Amino acid sequence: FEWDDLGANHVISDQCRSHDCRDQLDKLHILNPAFKCTLFAIPGEMTHELLEWCFKNREWVELAWHGVFHNTNYECEKMTYDEFDQWVGYFNQRLFNTYFVKGFRAPGWQISDDIYKWLLDHGWWVADQGYNDSRRPLELKAYVNYDGRFHFFDYKDRDFSEGAVDAYHGHTWDVGWNGIYEDYDKVERLVRETKEFKFVSELFE
Numbered sequence: 001f002e003w004d005d006l007g008a009n010h011v012i013s014d015q016c017r018s019h020d021c022r023d024q025l026d027k028l029h030i031l032n033p034a035f036k037c038t039l040f041a042i043p044g045e046m047t048h049e050l051l052e053w054c055f056k057n058r059e060w061v062e063l064a065w066h067g068v069f070h071n072t073n074y075e076c077e078k079m080t081y082d083e084f085d086q087w088v089g090y091f092n093q094r095l096f097n098t099y100f101v102k103g104f105r106a107p108g109w110q111i112s113d114d115i116y117k118w119l120l121d122h123g124w125w126v127a128d129q130g131y132n133d134s135r136r137p138l139e140l141k142a143y144v145n146y147d148g149r150f151h152f153f154d155y156k157d158r159d160f161s162e163g164a165v166d167a168y169h170g171h172t173w174d175v176g177w178n179g180i181y182e183d184y185d186k187v188e189r190l191v192r193e194t195k196e197f198k199f200v201s202e203l204f205e
Contacts, residue, residue: 002038003170007045012070018045019173021180028191029060036197040066040105043091051099062199064103073108081114101201125204141204152203
């Protein structure tokens with residue numbers, strides 16, 4: 001189970017918003033104590049209170065990066081290696097490395113070749129789309145969407161492995177099709193019926 005755009009309830013562009021959906025997440029965890037989820041959170045939209053809540057619940061909540069400020073869906077489309085490095089350094093100086101795993105999804109799935117290279121150089125994984133397969137470095141760990149079906153790719157020591165993942169992908173606000181509130185009945189049923197949960201990062205262990 002994974003959701004995009006976690007943040008502090010702000011409109012962040014004409015296409016997206018961040019949202020604090022702790023009420024729904026708490027309900028799902030109470031429903032099934034085995035529940036785990038990966039939240040792709042916007043660093044520039046995270047408050048200290050929200051970070052601390054996620055950290056307190058780190059046994060069942062994992063935070064991965066979703067852009068920097070997500071001010072458009074194209075924020076990372078042309079971002080350079082050095083620009084991305086500076087932003088990661090800026091947030092990690094504020095102890096974000098305490099709260100976030102080394103995973104990244106670009107806003108709108110629009111990602112530059114430089115960011116791919118940075119992620120590979122620094123041992124991160126990427127959540128990505130299948131249409132980027134030809135651009136993504138072969139050695140980069142990837143959790144990839146193919147028309148709603150996710151696979152993970154891990155090239156440890158050039159040893160290729162892949163696997164299909166039963167994944168639910170949504171948004172922390174209502175977007176018209178898979179927002180956490182509008183899609184809650186479906187998610188509740190899936191959480192109730194699921195026996196084993198994994199964070200996205202656990203796919204690469």
